[in-house]
Each structure stands twice: as C-alpha cells, then as structure tokens.
Amino acid sequence: MTTADGRRAADGDPKPDGDPASDRAAPADTAPADTAPVxxxxxxxxxxxxxxxxxxxxxxxxIGRVNRCAALLQQAEDAPLRRAGLTRPEFDVLGTLRRTGHELTPSEIARETFSSGAAVTKRLKQLTERGLVERRGDTRDRRVAHVRLTDEGRDLVDGVLPDQLAYETRVLSGIDRERQHELARLLGELLGQLEGRLRLPRA
Amino acid sequence: MTTADGRRAADGDPKPDGDPASDRAAPADTAPADTAPVxxxxxxxxxxxxxxxxxxxxxxxxIGRVNRCAALLQQAEDAPLRRAGLTRPEFDVLGTLRRTGHELTPSEIARETFSSGAAVTKRLKQLTERGLVERRGDTRDRRVAHVRLTDEGRDLVDGVLPDQLAYETRVLSGIDRERQHELARLLGELLGQLEGRLRLPRA
DNA sequence: AGCAGGTGTTTTACTTGTAAAAGATTATCT
DNA sequence: AGATAATCTTTTACAAGTAAAACACCTGCT
Structure with missing residues (x-):
C-alpha cells in the first residue's frame, strides 16, 4: 500500500494492511536476508x-520506491529545519547562497533550486522580511537583482546544517556504510541518466 | 547544483554549471566506470x-539523490498520465481502487494513498463529477462512504497503466537490468527502515 | 535616435494541498 | 437512557506553487 503504483506520501499514518496476496511470498531476490523488509x-x-x-x-x-522514500525522507527531514523556523524550500534558497559563497541573482537561485522564478520571488520576499537575505540592484543592468545572505542568515544556515546532517545520518543508520555507498553510487547513475536527457524520449 | 543540499526539483532547466572545485576530482568510489555521471x-x-x-x-x-531523482521522475512520469487528463494524485486514487479490486472508504483511500483526508475528499469530488468513481453510503454506519470505480474509470486506469509502465521502462532504460534490480533491493531496504520506524528517532 | 524583440523579475489568477474545526453519526460508560 | 468520547467525512481558512501576462529594462538593427 502506497499509492496507485507506489508513489508519493505525506501524512505519517501507519500502514493500512492490505492485500490478501500473501499466498505468494515476496520474491526472494527483492527481499534481503536479514531485515525482513517487505x-x-x-x-x-x-x-x-x-x-x-x-x-x-x-x-x-x-520508481515507486524512489518516490516513496523521497516522500518519507522529506517528511522526516523537515523536523530539524522546522525547529529553525524554516521550510525546506526556504532552506534551499539559503543553502544555495551559503554553499556557492557569493551573491546570486533570483534566476540563478531558481536554477540552482530547480524551482520557478515566481516561487523564488515569493521566497525571497519572505526571507528578506525576516532579515535573512538582502538584495541590491545591479548597477549596470537594472533589471537584475543580487541576493546575498545577511550575517543572521548565514548563522542560521550554519547552525541548522549540522543538525540536519546529524538527523539524516540517523535516518540512514539502519543501512550500513557499505550499502549506503552502493546506494549512492546507483542513485548517482540513475540521476546522471535522468539529468543527461532531461528532455526525455517523449512517451 | 541541485538545491541547498541536493534535493527537490521541478522545473526542467539545464544544469547551471558550478563550482570551481574541480581541482579535487570526484571521489572514485562514487563515480562509476563508464557513464561519466557527475x-x-x-x-x-x-x-x-x-x-x-x-x-x-x-x-x-x-538523501539528496533520492529526492532529486524523485523530482525528476515525477516530472517525467506525469506525461502519460496527463495525456489521459489525470494528475498523479488523481491517478493514485483510481489506481488504488483498481489494484485492491474492491470498494474503499475515503479514509482507506487516504491511507493507501498517503494523503490527507481532506485532499481525498477533494479528489473524489472531482473524480465523481467526471464519472470515474461512484460512491454509496454504508447501510450500517452512516458516517462512512464506499467508493468504487465506474466502468469508465476502470477502463481509464487499464488504458493508462500500460503506457505508464512502458514510459517508466524507457526512463530506466539507461540502467541495465541487474543494476535496476540491485537498486530496487537497496531502496527496499531503506524504505523498510523508514517505514519501520515511521516515528523516527526524534532529532 | 528609435523601435522590435529579448531578458530578468514580479504580478495575477488560479489550483491544490494542509491543519484545524465543524458536522454527523456511532460507541462507551455509568 | 443520557452524556461523553471516539470516528468518518467534509468544510473553512489559508499557505504555497504554477503558468501566463505584465513590467521594466537592455540590445541590436536600421
């Protein structure tokens, strides 16, 4: 029980129960030895x-598992962020500024963040009001804005990120390091494929 | 560049470019041999x-990769669904009814679908108006409703699903069967962990 | 110079999801 | 029975994203 074919999630309710198909055991090659996953x-x-x-x-x-994992992880991950009063999209903006280390224009943030320009506009408005980012107009081209972290914004990111990573480490702690590595490698391959042909073979 | 720490996506714009950290080669154990992933x-x-x-x-x-993959996959996958005039959440509802094979109450659909009751209410309203599902009240307990697919709804799901799967197959075609299998196995492990302790160790 | 067209950003109208409360009904306790 | 609590579903108020249009500005052609 996930969804039509195994995607999406958000709530946090326990699993339903389900299908009476239990006369057919889970395929052995999909079920690892120890942890009785199902x-x-x-x-x-x-x-x-x-x-x-x-x-x-x-x-x-x-695909179903990727989607479902993402949904659960996002739900889980939001916890340390929310404690800092941030949504993840907001943190994404701040983090992008932090990790690049220099000012970015709204369009650059949108690209880095894989969100629409309009969404970035809204987020920047809020973050500016909260004093976490500042903007200045470009002197040459007055269409463009430059956004940077304030000291407060930088401190916030630097304070939250370790918690975030610690939390993520804990979330993954059920998988041993070697498998995490292998998982990262395979996901990197998949992601490389997906990103490589972003205009996918139209179905 | 993805997002603050590698999550989320939605747009479909090409990758920016990025960091000048190229003096430090990508860790060899994260980059597979052939496909130059990066x-x-x-x-x-x-x-x-x-x-x-x-x-x-x-x-x-x-985690960053799981999230980013999910974002790209969802964007990609929506194509065959949209051709059928369905959003994914809508398809999730129909698919849940189809695969269980019997009537479900709104709460059951919410659980199966990992969405809130309110969201299900809205979706059911639309799907009912479109004649894809029907509802009837429970005779014993008049609080509960029972929802089932109409013939039209069932035909729609049965028509869309093969396209959907064919599309997904194509999306994954860059990864050979063995790695897909391995990926599915590892993701299943991770998912099992995540679902096992849905109330995660609070950060 | 002047204007057609392109680019960066914001605004508008709208869709969809959520949380919390409301409604309606059933279950439980005394 | 009668009140209180629990359960199922919907409603309400609101937050946040999107697509498309609107702005504002720049560029390049004539």
Missing amino acids: DTVAAVVRQWEMVRPDLDTGPMEV | DTVAAVVRQWEMVRPDLDTGPMEV
Whole structure:
C-alpha cells in the first residue's frame, strides 16, 4: 500500500494492511536476508500482479520506491529545519547562497533550486522580511537583482546544517556504510541518466 | 547544483554549471566506470565540502539523490498520465481502487494513498463529477462512504497503466537490468527502515 | 535616435494541498 | 437512557506553487 503504483506520501499514518496476496511470498531476490523488509511498495506491486498479471511491474520496484522514500525522507527531514523556523524550500534558497559563497541573482537561485522564478520571488520576499537575505540592484543592468545572505542568515544556515546532517545520518543508520555507498553510487547513475536527457524520449 | 543540499526539483532547466572545485576530482568510489555521471548532487556536495569541510556530507549522497531523482521522475512520469487528463494524485486514487479490486472508504483511500483526508475528499469530488468513481453510503454506519470505480474509470486506469509502465521502462532504460534490480533491493531496504520506524528517532 | 524583440523579475489568477474545526453519526460508560 | 468520547467525512481558512501576462529594462538593427 502506497499509492496507485507506489508513489508519493505525506501524512505519517501507519500502514493500512492490505492485500490478501500473501499466498505468494515476496520474491526472494527483492527481499534481503536479514531485515525482513517487505516495504509497502512490494505489497503494492504484488497487488498489481494479482489483478493485472499481464503487466511488467518491474519499473515500479525502482520508481515507486524512489518516490516513496523521497516522500518519507522529506517528511522526516523537515523536523530539524522546522525547529529553525524554516521550510525546506526556504532552506534551499539559503543553502544555495551559503554553499556557492557569493551573491546570486533570483534566476540563478531558481536554477540552482530547480524551482520557478515566481516561487523564488515569493521566497525571497519572505526571507528578506525576516532579515535573512538582502538584495541590491545591479548597477549596470537594472533589471537584475543580487541576493546575498545577511550575517543572521548565514548563522542560521550554519547552525541548522549540522543538525540536519546529524538527523539524516540517523535516518540512514539502519543501512550500513557499505550499502549506503552502493546506494549512492546507483542513485548517482540513475540521476546522471535522468539529468543527461532531461528532455526525455517523449512517451 | 541541485538545491541547498541536493534535493527537490521541478522545473526542467539545464544544469547551471558550478563550482570551481574541480581541482579535487570526484571521489572514485562514487563515480562509476563508464557513464561519466557527475550528477548535480555530486556537484552540490563538493560545494559544501569546499565551504564547510568540517561537515560530514555523507548523507547528502543518498538523501539528496533520492529526492532529486524523485523530482525528476515525477516530472517525467506525469506525461502519460496527463495525456489521459489525470494528475498523479488523481491517478493514485483510481489506481488504488483498481489494484485492491474492491470498494474503499475515503479514509482507506487516504491511507493507501498517503494523503490527507481532506485532499481525498477533494479528489473524489472531482473524480465523481467526471464519472470515474461512484460512491454509496454504508447501510450500517452512516458516517462512512464506499467508493468504487465506474466502468469508465476502470477502463481509464487499464488504458493508462500500460503506457505508464512502458514510459517508466524507457526512463530506466539507461540502467541495465541487474543494476535496476540491485537498486530496487537497496531502496527496499531503506524504505523498510523508514517505514519501520515511521516515528523516527526524534532529532 | 528609435523601435522590435529579448531578458530578468514580479504580478495575477488560479489550483491544490494542509491543519484545524465543524458536522454527523456511532460507541462507551455509568 | 443520557452524556461523553471516539470516528468518518467534509468544510473553512489559508499557505504555497504554477503558468501566463505584465513590467521594466537592455540590445541590436536600421
């Protein structure tokens, strides 16, 4: 039980229960040895295989899990951020400024942040009101603005990030370092593919 | 460059470019042999390592990539769905009804779909208006409703799902079957962990 | 100089999600 | 029975994103 085919999440409610397809054991090659995983996506896939045995549900095993993991992680990760009074999109803006180390224009922030210009405008407005970023107009080209962190904004990022990373470390602590590494490697490959052909083969 | 620490996305713009940290080669164990990946998350991590070398950026390698992959996949995946006039959340509702094979109450749909009850109410309203689902009240407990697919709704799901899966297969085609399998396995482990302790160790 | 067109940013109108309260009904306790 | 608490669903008020248009400004052509 996840969603139509294993994606998305947000709430935080316990798993429902589910499908009576338990007469067919989870495929051995999908279930690792020790931790008895049986994640929700596996259950969803089994349901689909029951009602539509003609379909190749293979992609769900990857894509469904990526989506569901992302949803759960975001929910989890927001905790340290929220304690600092930040949403993640807000933190993304501040973090981008922090890690690049120099001023950025709104369009650059939008690109770095993979969000729309309009969204960035709104976030900057709020962050400016809170005194976390400052803007100045370009002297040459008066269309463009330059945004930088204030000292307060920088301190906020620097204070939050270690908590954030510590939290993330804890979230991943159920997976040993070697597997984390392997996971990162495979995800990097997938991501490289996805980013490589951002204009994907149109379906 | 992705976002503050490698998450989220939505737009579809090309990668910016980035950090001049190229004097330090990408860690060999994170970059696979052939495909020259260098995904955006790797670049973001390197930026962080430049400005905050004291931090352990390890978790970003996994979590940042999961989030970014999810964002790109969702954007990509929406294509076949949209052709059918459905958003993904809508499809999630229909798909849940299809794969369980029986009526569900709104709360059950919310759980299966990992969304809030209110969101489900809204979606059901629209789907009902479009004639894709029907509702009937429970005879015993008049608080609860039962929702089922109409024939039209079922036909829609059955028509869209193969396209969706074919598209997903194509999206993943850059990764060979064995790695997809391995990726699915590791993601299943991670997901199992995340779902196991949904109330995570509070940070 | 003057204007057609491009670029950076913001605004507008709208969609969708959420949290919290409201509504309606059923379950429990005395 | 009657009151209180719990449960299912919807409503309300609001936050945040998006696409498209609007602004404001720059560039290059004539």
